[in-house]
Amino acid sequence: MSAEHIVIDLSLCNRDGLCISECPAFLLTRGADKFPVVAQNAAERCIMCGHCVAVCPTGALTLAGRGAADLTPIDPALAVSPEAAEQFMRTRRSVRRFRSKPVERELVRRIIDTARYAPSGVNTQPVNWIVAEDPDLLVALVDLTAKSLRRLPYFMPYLDAWDKGVDLILRGAPQVVVAHAPKGGMDNTSNCIIALAHFELAAHALGLGTCWAGLFTMAASRSKAIASALCIPESHKIYGALMLGRPKYGFQRLPERRRPPVRFL
Numbered sequence: 001m002s003a004e005h006i007v008i009d010l011s012l013c014n015r016d017g018l019c020i021s022e023c024p025a026f027l028l029t030r031g032a033d034k035f036p037v038v039a040q041n042a043a044e045r046c047i048m049c050g051h052c053v054a055v056c057p058t059g060a061l062t063l064a065g066r067g068a069a070d071l072t073p074i075d076p077a078l079a080v081s082p083e084a085a086e087q088f089m090r091t092r093r094s095v096r097r098f099r100s101k102p103v104e105r106e107l108v109r110r111i112i113d114t115a116r117y118a119p120s121g122v123n124t125q126p127v128n129w130i131v132a133e134d135p136d137l138l139v140a141l142v143d144l145t146a147k148s149l150r151r152l153p154y155f156m157p158y159l160d161a162w163d164k165g166v167d168l169i170l171r172g173a174p175q176v177v178v179a180h181a182p183k184g185g186m187d188n189t190s191n192c193i194i195a196l197a198h199f200e201l202a203a204h205a206l207g208l209g210t211c212w213a214g215l216f217t218m219a220a221s222r223s224k225a226i227a228s229a230l231c232i233p234e235s236h237k238i239y240g241a242l243m244l245g246r247p248k249y250g251f252q253r254l255p256e257r258r259r260p261p262v263r264f265l
Contacts, residue, residue, distance in 0.1 A: 005043035005064055006052065008036055012060035019052040019061055028052065036061075047123040090254050092201065095209025098245030102133045102174040103208055108244070111202045118198040121186030127195040130178040130230050131244075137229065138176065141216065142169045144226045148219035158215060169215045173243035176213060178220075180236045192239035200242060209247035217241050 006027065008019075015034040025045045031037040039045065046063075050071070053061050059068030080088070112129055120126060132138060146162045146169065149155045161168045170176055177199060179192040200210045220226045220238040232238060 005046060006038045007062040008038070009060045009062075010035055012058045014058055014060075016057070018055045018057070022051045022055045024049060024051070049123045088205070089201070091251070092204045093209070093247075093251055094211045095243070095245070095247045096171045096211055097248040098171065098173050098209060098243070099248050100172075100174060101246065103244060103246065105131075107206065107208075108175070108177070111199055111206065111208075114202040115195050115199040118191075118195040120191040120194070124186050124191070126181040126185055126188050127192050128180050128236065130180065130232075131175055132178065132230065133175045138170060138173075140229055141176065141226065142167055144223055144229060145169050145216050145219040148223040148226070149215065155215065170213060170243055171211065173211070173245045175244040176216070176241055177210075177244050178230060178238055178241045180230075180232050180238045182235055183237045188237070189239050196240045196242055203242075203244065207246075209245055211243040213241040213243050 013035055015036075017030060017034075017036070020028040020030055020036055025047055027039045027042040027045060028036045029039070048064065050063060050066075053063045053066065053068060053071060056068065061067070108131055116125070116127075118127075132141060142162060146159050150159060158168045177196070179196050181188040181192055185191070196212075203210050216226075217238065217240050220241070227234075227238065230238070
């Protein structure tokens, strides 16, 4: 890799040390003249989080050929008040009644484009996305889920309903969003779940509904048939999924939730 992985324009650098403090891999140190000094093996150790470029107020730093001009500036006018953020997060609902029309692909891509900013272990960004929307495929996924869970008595009410033609597994959602990643890795279970949580909130911001597809995810973890139906590589695993669609009904108020036990030690 290039020795100029991190380049600092000394004519722009104000020597405030923000890039030094912010780098999680400790690739920058302060020189005798207080300018940042880049580690010789920076290219090998860098996790490409981009914090050094993002934090620099003068745009003096370039990372892997990309500088401040290549990044999207933060618009203070779009800042969300604490009260608005609180209501937004509280009004997220698990939607189980959907309109039949699928969400436009452009809109789904927009949501995924937001969800890609979810944190991942050492910025590995391992999440791959599949959006299942073919009606025949969705029916097949419900059927494969039912077959996989058939031996577990706890799920019999859901399976009995499916035997009668009632889908309590994917709830007739017009789309299912699946997150998969390499098996193992830097805790890809958490990486995928966090990405799906970001997807869920981004969808909520656009007036769309989601619901965690727990039964499907459980079955997918043990069913090669489901992985095959979704063309998941053998080296990958399905770590989570969301039903997606436009809510059939709206909500007018917040349902109550238990206050959780909290301890400060």
